[in-house]
Amino acid sequence: MNWKFFSKNNKTQPKVKKSKTREWIDALIFAFVAATIIRGLLFSAYAIPSGSMEGTELTGDYLFVSKFSYGARMPITLFSIPFTEPEMYGAKTYWSGVQLPYFRLPGFTSVKKGDVVVFNKPSETGTPIDQQTTLIKRCQAVSGDTLSIVNAQVYINGKPEPNAPKAQTSYTVITDGQEFNPQIFQDLNITIVNQSAANAYEMIIPVDNLTTLKSYSNIKSITPVVAPAGQRDEEVFPHNPKFKWNIDNFGPLVLPKKGMTIPLNDSTIALYSTAIEQYEHNRLGKTNGGFTLNGQKATTYTFKMNYYWMMGDNRHDSLDSRFWGYVPEDHIIGKAIITWFSTDPNKGIISNIRWNRILRPIR
Template sequence: MKTGAYIGAYIIAAPLLILIITGFWKLFEKAGRSGWEALIPVYSAYIMLKLSGKPWWLLLLFIVPGVNIIIALGIVIDFVKSFGKFKMSQHAAVVLLPFIYLPKWSFDKNTRYLGPSASYEFREQYSKHLKKTPTREWTEAVVFAVIAATLIRTLFIEAYTIPTPSMESSLLVGDFLFVSKVNYGARLPITPVAFPFAHHTMPLTGTKAYWDGIKLPYFRLPGFSEIKKGDVVVFNYPMDADSPFYRPVDKQENYIKRCQGTPGDTLSLLNARVYINGRPAVTPPNGEMEYVVNTNGRGFSSQEIYDLHLSDIQQFGSQDYMINMSAQSANTLKTDANVKGLRPNIRLRGIYDPEIFPHNPNFQWNVDNLGPIIIPKKGWTVKLDSLTLPLYSRAIAVYENNKLQIGRDGITINGKKTDTYTFKMNYYWMMGDNRHNSEDSRFWGFVPEDHIVGKAIFIWMSWDALSPSANKIRWRRLFNEIK
């Protein structure tokens, strides 16, 4: 985010924060406490617990991500109950619009401190107001469930499904995964105003499921580890920032690929083999690619196609086929008496493919041969010229929100002439294990760190819609760790 955007966010947030603190200050005074106690984080929550009659040890739960949000909301709601705010609409008001209702109630002469809302005496005295109708009980249960589920999905773990074959045969279409948010640290919402459980589009209506009038700065909680080469990662599809969607980062489509390069690595692809810093990378053992298969004219049975997981079968003439399969399937197929020859369909080096990043004829790259290319690292300074601009201009202009202009007088960034740029974020190179049937970094380049969603950890269900048998569940895949 640009510095100006941060300043703008602070300009908006500062008056709202002042209003909230003012409300707490005056309410503290109404309860016989000193107003300045509202200024001290955590201590002010302790005072609210004391005024509400709740145990102080609830503060210990502040250290648990996700739980701390629920506890904080509960403390505030119990606090305003002590001032006679019993209605559910009032509780919603203090949660959603505290900068309006806290000052309003604090200056309201009819609003006064009634005593600790959690005490037996308070509940007895105001039992008529505290009594909940069945409708309210159900509503509060649903609201709590939605909040709890949203926090779990945002901060801890979320379920995903594999809709496309880009990761086969490592991950199969119909695999249902759990993706950990804590491994790399949970990314807090950037577009916080959104319909629960809808990612970017509302079901049935097809309209936006979020409001992008409020966008928060990117922030990630501490995680257990950094992204490592070989990790299977869920991230937001970077090209959704463009037309026709113009989606915010956290509302872009979810993609799943394997991390092949991390910040600062020099990556090359030579004859379909990935090299990192000059050394060959580990090839996913269950990955797939295209093979040219020459036969004696007999085709392949449906059972053979299913058992060997052959896909995208194209026939040329009466004897030649192009088939997508794993190396294991290729080795098995070689032993078939029907097969006369079989080889990987690898594109020749030096043949330009305009669909391959950076989509520039000066880089004679294709899906099997590209690089070397340096993956940007936070703090790395690159010299900008005709060779580096095609590689890094999108990261500079789109992902790091700079105004990049290239003219006769040279290069300007945010109005300042320069010939270098220092990156503000880390970037990654993601590729599908199904090398000839995957849209990945080879087509659109780097994945910025703010697009990272989480790490795929295990398969909890696998459904084979194409199975010829009545049993569609792939039992052997259930609860398998993703490697």
């Protein structure tokens, strides 16, 4: 029996000391791998580039988005440059030649009404899902719900859906002709959409500041801007003259749900062909007196995914589901949970930090 491992003369080999360069390389590799795992499975940071979610989220807010809440979506585009935008300096940062099927890890919950959700814009067909523009909106309806908008109020399954605490919309403001001090608009976060006359304006006004504006002596009246029922907006989903809908009077529309079966007729084709063809990758056709699905005559269709309805809290300054329709589940990225930093782009470098929004939970 060999007892050499008990021998006092059996000396361990001295460790080779790493060079400073090797230590830095190892540290960078570890940091890259750790950041990739955290960003892919747990959290991602996003910036708010526009005002569609004001006053809940402001332009210049920086968010943490939880990917594990709904379950992390695995990469679809296999080859891309990490931590970059899909396009930089006019060149793509990914190669779409190899794409993996949609797969999501189990999450702690599902998308709920009222959640502030980050997702990929569904109308950008021809681009891999995970390389499409990233948007943030509030979920107004989930799969299986019936959604209607009546005079700018959202109804879900016949009941009014509570508005976001900081929701805002546009108003017609009539004055006595006296000019405003421009500082008023900055202080009250009011945006002038247009001015139709010397004393008539359309303004987007935060609900918290509406009473303050009404108190000014030169204000004669403030009334909400609401597109009347029956007045069709060609830009509004489903872009079909059969449906005379607009952003303030819309629906009813049933959100597709996985396993839900619909009859195929002219109305359902107008409402759901985008989901059937673009999102669930089928081929619809029309024959004498009926429809075909992937070349076979069909009278019904059963959905393969769940779908959601997303709208901005700034109702009259948001391109959302009212324009491009429902959001498929494979476009969902995660739930916005906290504003970790915020800067005001309209102020100087020193004074632009919004200290009251740092580490602020998103509701």
